[in-house]
Amino acid sequence: MATIKYSRKEIEKCITLTKDNLDKISMFGTPVESLSQNELEIEIFPNRADLIPIQGFIRAINAFLGKETGLKRYKVNKPKKDYKLVINQNVKPIRPHVACCIVRNLKLSEDKIKEIIYLQEKMHATLGKNRKKLAIGIYPLDKIKLPISYESMAPSEIKFIPLDYDKELTGQQILKRHPVGRAYAHLLDKNNRFPVFRDAENKILSLVPIINSQTAGKVTEETKNIFVECSGYDLNVLNKTINIISTSFADMGGEIWQMRIEDAKKRFSPELSPKKKTISLEKTNKLLGLNIKEKELSSLLARMGHEYKKGSVFIPAWRADILHENDLIEEVAIAYGYENFNPIMPSISTTGKEERQSVIARKISEILSGLGLLEISTLHLIKEAEAEKAGIKKPILLEESKTEYKILRPNLFIPLLRTLSENTDAEYPQKVFEMGKVFETNDSESGMGEKTSLIIALTPGNFTEAKQHLDYLFKEINLSYSLKEHTSPGLIEGRTGQILFENKPIGLIGEIHPNTLNSWRLKMPLAVIEISFEEIFNKI
Amino acid sequence: MDETISSLSRIELKIIPFLGKSIEEIITLSGLDRTTVLRAMKFLENKKILEMKLEKRKIVSLGVNGIYYKKNHLPERRLLHLVESRNHIPLKEAEKESGLSSNEFKVSLGVLKRKGFIELKNGKISLSAPKEEIIKKFPEESLIEILPIEESKLDSGQKKAMESLKNRKEILELTDEKIISYELTPKGKELAGKEIKSDLLEEVTPEMIKTGIKGKKFRKYDILAPVPRIYGGKKHFVNQSIEYAKKIWLELGFEEMSGPLTDSSFWIFDALFTAQDHPAREMQDSFFIKNMKSKLPDKKIVSRVKTAHEKGIDGSEGWQYLWSEKEAEKILLRTHTTSLSARTLAGLDLKKLPVKFFSIGKVFRNETIDWSHGIEFYQSEGIVVDEKANFSHLLGYLKEFYRKMGYEKIRFRPSFFAYTEPSVEIEAYHPERKIWFELGGAGIFRPEVVSPLLGKAIPVLAWGQGFDRIIMDFYKIKDLRELYSNNIKKLREIRAWTK
Incomplete structure (x- = not known):
């Protein structure tokens, strides 16, 4: 936003x-x-x-506020003979579309020019996705010989003095040397031809969407008449943008003039006639829970800048967000005032139901807190260095992360060790647990698997104490498990067990090897249990 | 004095005869362990018999590497030996032959250069000091030999050596040692050395219960004395608050929904009418999973979603662009739990309406972490699917939920979300801070969302609010990072959720 x-x-x-x-x-x-x-x-x-x-x-x-309600109409002058923009088909693969207009008789001050530049920048940053989706160019009309063409050229043939520069540069040079060129070079540098606007005398007006020419593209306080263009990929968005800009110039006191665009299909730009959509009073009242009359509907829509006539709404051409009748119903709601609605709790009889897994997770955490264990809640992501230390062979990586957390956690053991290593100053014994999702790759629909895992850690703690906890937990959930001798990296051989449930391995229990403890800067003996709950959930 | 004597515990009485001697002597003579003795002395202090004195001393001792170096020489000495035997040795060879780790080697080079023992020229190491200088012990070596020692006892040369070793990896360890001593008060002096016989009773024993106490009296406790802290096991405070919120939704007749944390863009964005060039779909805003793509659901649903985006559905104009399946197949950590609502709608049986669902789950954003930004947080999500549902009902549900969460005064203002229309932002009034603050967004799902998933455009009231702010507000936490910092000390201290 x-x-x-x-x-x-x-x-x-x-x-x-x-x-x-x-x-x-x-x-x-x-x-x-x-x-x-x-x-x-x-x-x-x-x-x-x-x-x-x-x-x-x-x-x-x-x-x-009710001061000037209803649809505001603007006079759009038909194009003069040479008010024409020719789109050369050679620009289509690069940046295909343009919407444009001419505005005459503007009175520009220094402040107004600053305002226009601010507007241009904000449009580029938001709707324009930093000039990628759309870019706006404004030129002093009197320095241009009409008609104008939009075409592509070989970068080496593009030669002009860019804005705020003192000598002529080629297309490539602009991308390398000019500060604005460098900032937006990524938008063009994969193409072998660059888009430009040229006037009837073949003078280059701008390198699109990078920079205007110093001679034919600089608006000053003396400028009265301007040519405005908006280039990009989505003609629909470009048209709306030129509507927004041309009507703003008209509000500044300018006259809007259309241009003839010669593309595969000929058309006029801008096209400011309102869009017509139907609205049903009954549907409006039903969706909002109101009981307004048609007259009120009409005046509410007028306060949002629309015009209502017998079930139809005329929507200003600069509004890009009215796609559906519901969008109009929201306009009615805003004009009615959200603060004027009466919130109603309907009496629909439905029964609350908690997910089975949540019920069990809640139970487990009650059982473990009863044993004096403290619940922790760690991040679902781990750091690269942690995965490496833990010897994770196939980490699930993120495309991009702004922090060191770049990998989905494969277990709760790694976040546990991080937590304990960050808490060596807290009084021992520390007895903690966590239940949460861990990630793996598999052959499901998404290729991703998520499993609920439980970890219990006792420090200082030994195998016997860990096993006591495991016994108690399984007794409480009325299930039984068995243990099998096991070896696992990071755990002490001979003090590690694989936990089996219905003969399937579901987890590990054991004492952590002093070398592992040392590498995580832990100073106390540690015994850990980690169990995957997936197989157990529906047996409890 | 009698009152003092009558309040002395058995342990305290055991110590009295030895008062005046050092603590170590008291421990030996009384036969009690150190903790018991100190605790008893603390109680004697409360009774104004003595005064404890605490003195802190910094002790410098050897770290893991220090112990090793003491046995096998400091790395710079080992390197110097090598250069001594092979003057002008090339850098790379020296590193290999010295047997030092690359870090040790770098440090040693720096140290020896600074001391002026070697120079580097054309990638070779040469001696630059006379032999008699070189064989002298480094101050660092001398220091290592005398450790452990009290820091204040070091002379200036030794201090300098300590400073230079302190910055290196685990050579030194600095620890604070507490020296405890005590002094007797006048009252204490009177008591000291006396063997006090007391016939006061201590703990209640099974024997006493059986035979009675026969007119004897119990020793008086100092009930105002502080006792050692104990900590209970408990649920994480965030989970406590979530359980509470869940209970509210359950009471309001909502059914819980759950689903994957990693999901396809299809369910997270496309099914929610979020155009494929929406900023949330960019790598720098969300956590996309590398090299993974999801299969898309049922073809019927996919093609309806495609139509909704490209041309519109149910009277809509759509976004008017070419919708790409490839974009929808990308997998990411969900940016909102609304993906669950979309999945729920797609699987809904129209005959079972009206239905109400909720979920409270983690969502993820690619952010930098600071006091007000995190990479994961909780969202509370809800939908009501009902032919008769309307905007006033939506406001009613929200008002009721927040009232139960403790926010009496809330207001609604217009907002925007790609998948709801009308959309609303909920704000609560903070009576202490006297401001309105944002709780989250809600709205009625757009027909472009509902129609492709449900096959029919029915009003679906929907909301998805961040939950962490409510928790922070209750616990008066100002820094978001504290929610998931898992600071055990704080977790032990933090109070229970009592709303």
Whole structure:
């Protein structure tokens, strides 16, 4: 989730930030994170990219507060003759789609330009997945000769002066030398051709999605008319984005002009006509547990910026999150106010039922606590060094981990030794147990197996004491086990037993070898029992 | 004085005759063990007969490696011997022939260079000090020979040698030794050396019960004296709190669901209408398992989920992209227990509605660990599948659960989750901190989730809240790491969950 900062001054031109209104902003679904002298910071959920621009936010909140309700319509001018973008098919395998528009008669100040750059960055970081999914470019129209083409070129043939640089660079050089080029090189460097925008005089406007040209791609306070493009892979998302941006520019005072896009299929961009979806009053009331009338439905939807007409809703073209009637029903609920709902506990007669395994696990921990054992609760992951020390041959590795914990635990013995080694300063004797899942690979549906395991550790402790605990436990659960002499790495030969249940091995009991204790920096004798509970669960 | 005498225990009485002598002497003369004597003296101190004195001393002694080096020379001496016999020996050869571990060899090189005994040139080691210098004992060697010793008794040269050895692996061991002594109070001086005969009774014996105590009196205990601590066995406090929460769901008529911690992306994400380019599906956010892939479930379900994503289902537009089976086959540690709800819905018999399920289980995130972030935590999950269920009911269930968990004042605000619509965030008011804090998310499953799994779009109320914050709040724990640090001292001390 993203947090967005708006200029407090700009917001207060339209919305008074009283405590009541700040609460309402939170209850609109944009929780207020902080309010400082200069900034209002809010959280935006990933489905509402239309609230990233300050204009979009003000528009939505004004409607929600009842000031300017209903569907806001924008004038979209038909393209002039040369307002055209030609998409060359050679760019399709690299970055296939573009949505674009022209905005005229803007008045840009230094602050406005900063605001636009902030908007661009936030869109890139959220919806754009760091420019991978979409990237936005803005250019001074008067420095461009229309029509524009979107095409791919060999990197060595791409030559222009990138923004904030003093000399001409080729495509490869930009990725190697320019700071922005280096940061986003991974988006292009596997291709042998790079996407660019070129104007009618073959001047390169930008290397997509990396950087604009210093000469034809820098917006300044003198800029009045702009060309805006948005490139990426998902045309649907690109169209919504250009709708969000063009309407924000319109709210700034600009005029929106369409462009003709010549692709495999010809089309116009942007397309700002509202989307129509049906909503049923009955279904709305049923899903929300309300009893509102049609008139109220209409005014609630209007406060969310929609227009309701006889069972249909006209949804603004910048909203990307209305996929289903239920999305509209949520809009109704938000406008109605979550705080106005009356929480009801329905009286459905169902019977509570605990999982058999939970019941048994609970019993086991009661039995063992009764013996004076302390329950521990360790992580399901272990460190590489621990797996190595324990001689784990086929560790189940994670693809990536931000900590040293990179392996799924194959037993509870390793986390136990870690725990004991971290507690040598606690008074002895230490008697602990843990019940939890351990992992193995097998031939199941997922190739992964999970088993519930139980470990009991007594330190200082010996074989006899361990066996007393094992006896007591099995007596309590009314099952019997047998022991077989066994050897196992890390345990003392002649003092290790394999625990058998119905003649199948289910675990080990024994005294830990002093060498193992020393390698884990343990100072006291240790006796351990580890049992897999899988075979036992349904016999108890 | 009589009152003092009447409160003396048998053990204390055994010691009185020897008071004035050293503790060691008292131990020998009384025939009692050290712990008993010290404990008795502690009691005598409470009775103002004596005053205990505690003095701490740092003792320097040999560590595991130190013991070995004392017998077989320090590694730097061994290396020096080698260079002495083979001046200008190449580094690699020296390492091999010295018989030192690579770490020992590196350290020794450094030590000898610093002492100015050798130099390194063109990868060869040469002597750079006269023979008579070389054969002198290093201060470190002299130190090793006199250990163990009290740190304060070392002279400045020996201290320097100690500092240089301290940083090396297990050569030295520094321990605190406690020296206990005592002084008699005036009252003590009066008593000391006396053989006090007492006819007061000590412990109740079976004999006394049988024959009675015949007018005798029991010795008076100092009931205010502290007693040694004992620790009981107990369940981990996190598990205690989970049991409590489980009980609430069971009382509300919910059935427990369980399932794997490692699951396919299909059940964790795809079945929950989470688009395949959603950030949670990236390697850096979740724990994916290397080289593993899962088979997908029943083809009918897979194809319906695919349709829901690509074109939409039940009147939805879907996400409109090409859904990939390969992406859905990836296995990871579940990021939420909602995967269990998805599995439960897929296996549900529509004739058995309404049904209510819950689970409380571990979930995982690929995070760095600090006071507010962990890699695993508990989530409390629930679903209600009912034709008549609605949003007001959802709020009702949540309110009731949190009321039973001890949160009287809660509020709901809009939120967003890929798989619910409407979605809601629950916040509780913290009366002490006077703030609203987030408890977790909930909503009604989207038709795009329910329809492919159940074959029919029915309202399914759903929630999945982090549980650890509630535990931290109850136990007043500020650092998340403490929940699973397994600090035995703290586990012994922490109080029981008493909600």
